[in-house]
Amino acid sequence: MERKPVSDTWERGSPYEQYVGRWSRQVAPRFLAWLDVPPGRRWLDVGCGTGALCAAIVDRCAPSSVAGVEPSKGFLETARRNLGERVAFHVGSATAIPLGDASADAVVSALVLNFVEDARAALAEMARVAGAGGTIAAYVWDYADRMDLMRKFWDAAVELDPGAVRLDEGVRFPLCRPEALRSLFAGAGLGEVDVTAIDIPTRFTSFDDYWQPFLGGQGPAPAYAMSFDETARTRLREHIRERMPVEANGSIALTARAWAVRASVAE
Numbered sequence: 001m002e003r004k005p006v007s008d009t010w011e012r013g014s015p016y017e018q019y020v021g022r023w024s025r026q027v028a029p030r031f032l033a034w035l036d037v038p039p040g041r042r043w044l045d046v047g048c049g050t051g052a053l054c055a056a057i058v059d060r061c062a063p064s065s066v067a068g069v070e071p072s073k074g075f076l077e078t079a080r081r082n083l084g085e086r087v088a089f090h091v092g093s094a095t096a097i098p099l100g101d102a103s104a105d106a107v108v109s110a111l112v113l114n115f116v117e118d119a120r121a122a123l124a125e126m127a128r129v130a131g132a133g134g135t136i137a138a139y140v141w142d143y144a145d146r147m148d149l150m151r152k153f154w155d156a157a158v159e160l161d162p163g164a165v166r167l168d169e170g171v172r173f174p175l176c177r178p179e180a181l182r183s184l185f186a187g188a189g190l191g192e193v194d195v196t197a198i199d200i201p202t203r204f205t206s207f208d209d210y211w212q213p214f215l216g217g218q219g220p221a222p223a224y225a226m227s228f229d230e231t232a233r234t235r236l237r238e239h240i241r242e243r244m245p246v247e248a249n250g251s252i253a254l255t256a257r258a259w260a261v262r263a264s265v266a267e
């Protein structure tokens with residue numbers, strides 16, 4: 001099948017919210033409950049995007065402050081619109097965080113580490129900003145297995161176009177496995193490393209409700225879907241539809257699993 005080149009781009013908040021932001025918002029409270037950081041702490045969210053995790057921190061953790069660092073100005077615009085003054089947002093990258101040493105007690109990151117070219121350098125930066133005794137934690141989708149909405153997409157896409165396997169996030173992002181996360185964190189010299197699965201239900205009212213967010217073109221799978229002309233995209237859509245567990249009322253019940261990891265910076 002003919003198609004345009006595909007790249008990971010994060011520019012516009014609204015299609016992102018429809019595609020994955022809404023599901024990250026459901027993982028975030030479960031992740032924070034698992035971290036169990038006491039009230040009154042200083043938080044930093046690295047790669048905060050449209051603010052899904054920042055919002056949950058503000059609502060649930062009684063923080064003394066929350067900061068968000070994010071390279072995409074478009075995403076930051078949405079985050080600022082949603083959260084205003086409650087979070088201090090900065091343009092920046094996980095590997096060059098524009099904040100001082102030991103300036104946060106908990107440094108967290110949601111659905112980001114697999115996109116960072118040098119995840120080890122990102123962890124070193126997160127540890128620098130957290131300082132001794134600080135908490136470092138993150139979650140990433142289980143792309144290879146139970147992030148069903150993407151798994152169904154790529155399994156069908158690769159059946160039609162075997163070359164798509166190198167774009168499949170389950171293949172591209174080996175970090176999204178529990179052992180890989182554990183060894184990244186332990187290898188960075190962090191202590192008390194723990195990993196857990198967080199499963200949330202992702203229910204779609206219809207196949208269109210499932211498919212529409214892919215047309216936003218942002219994120220690896222939507223970018224792949226939008227790299228085709230209308231005819232080829234319709235073929236892909238119908239191939240996915242045939243493989244979906246559609247219930248009698250037209251709805252589709254899937255699961256999204258995130259792997260969460262937490263650790264502390266040695267005193």
Ligand SMILES: C[S@@+](CC[C@H](N)C(=O)[O-])C[C@H]1O[C@@H](n2cnc3c(N)ncnc32)[C@H](O)[C@@H]1O
Nearest residue numbers: 010024047048049052072093094110111112115
């Ligand atoms: C899947 S989105 C997750 C956004 C948000 N944390 C959430 O949970 O909804 C991936 C995010 O990683 C950001 N990102 C990509 N490369 C990054 C880097 N090197 N440093 C920090 N953030 C990065 C993107 O701009 C985007 O906001």
